[in-house]
Amino acid sequence: xxxxxxxxxxxxxxxxxxxxxxxxxxxxxxxxxxxxxxxxxxxxxxxxxxxxxxxxxxxxxxxxxxxxxxxxxxxxxxxxxxxxxxxxxxxxxxxxxxxxxxxxxxxxxxxxxxxxxxxxxxxxxxxxxxxxxxxxxxxxxxxxxxxxxxxxxxxxxxxxxxxxxxxxxxxxxxxxxxxxxxxxxxxxxxxxxxxxxxxxxxxxxxxxxxxxxxxxxxxxxxxxxxxxxxxxxxxxxxxxxxxxxxxxxxxxxxxxxxxxx
Numbered sequence: 001x002x003x004x005x006x007x008x009x010x011x012x013x014x015x016x017x018x019x020x021x022x023x024x025x026x027x028x029x030x031x032x033x034x035x036x037x038x039x040x041x042x043x044x045x046x047x048x049x050x051x052x053x054x055x056x057x058x059x060x061x062x063x064x065x066x067x068x069x070x071x072x073x074x075x076x077x078x079x080x081x082x083x084x085x086x087x088x089x090x091x092x093x094x095x096x097x098x099x100x101x102x103x104x105x106x107x108x109x110x111x112x113x114x115x116x117x118x119x120x121x122x123x124x125x126x127x128x129x130x131x132x133x134x135x136x137x138x139x140x141x142x143x144x145x146x147x148x149x150x151x152x153x154x155x156x157x158x159x160x161x162x163x164x165x166x167x168x169x170x171x172x173x174x175x176x177x178x179x180x181x182x183x184x185x186x187x188x189x190x191x192x193x194x195x196x197x198x199x200x201x202x203x204x205x206x207x208x209x210x211x212x213x214x215x216x217x218x219x220x221x222x223x224x225x226x227x228x229x230x231x232x233x234x235x236x237x238x239x240x241x242x243x244x245x246x247x248x249x250x251x252x253x254x255x256x257x258x259x260x261x
Contacts, residue, residue: 021225
């Protein structure tokens with residue numbers, strides 16, 4: 001990779017981290033198209049494997065802050081992540097068998113779906129005391145395991161964090177408050193990213209240099225996004241709407257480019 005590619009990798013990581021910090025989720029879905037169309041990674045599979053490393057590192061860093069704030073429902077999060085990691089391993093194995101162009105086309109469709117889902121307002125209330133216990137297990141365990149497997153498979157297949165699916169999945173399964181779902185989702189995002197990254201790394205489909213540069217850029221961009229987001233808190237919904245539109249447009253472009261090449 002050239003020096004220009006290194007600069008573009010840092011820039012792309014900064015952009016993903018910035019959007020994550022600014023709108024609070026969804027930014028990692030831009031990682032794969034940025035690696036392919038901006039950085040110039042020739043293989044979609046290498047882009048997916050490399051993005052999985054960056055997503056896992058970013059999620060682990062953000063998890064620390066949410067854990068300190070008490071926003072993580074550990075019992076629910078661990079079960080969701082454990083079953084999701086199984087799904088992610090299966091999804092990653094399946095994704096590597098799909099033609100790169102077809103995989104990008106499907107990724108474009110997913111981006112459009114994600115953009116539409118992000119337009120829906122989120123409820124912030126919920127059961128703040130929910131936890132997985134022997135008494136609640138018969139009700140919560142089937143939901144947590146089912147949602148975890150399904151979301152994990154999508155995450156592994158496309159090499160994405162999946163937070164945009166994990167958060168509503170946790171809310172649907174447990175009725176926990178949104179802030180707890182966001183914090184708890186990072187346990188699963190980390191687990192899914194690590195699982196997918198290991199699967200792709202074992203197949204030689206991770207560019208470690210680009211992954212490190214992407215993570216460095218993401219850390220800087222995330223700090224900037226959080227700083228700006230705090231000052232634009234009153235306009236958070238407007239920012240989310242704009243970002244959703246960007247995700248949809250990029251998704252359409254990725255799909256069109258994939259089917260025309």
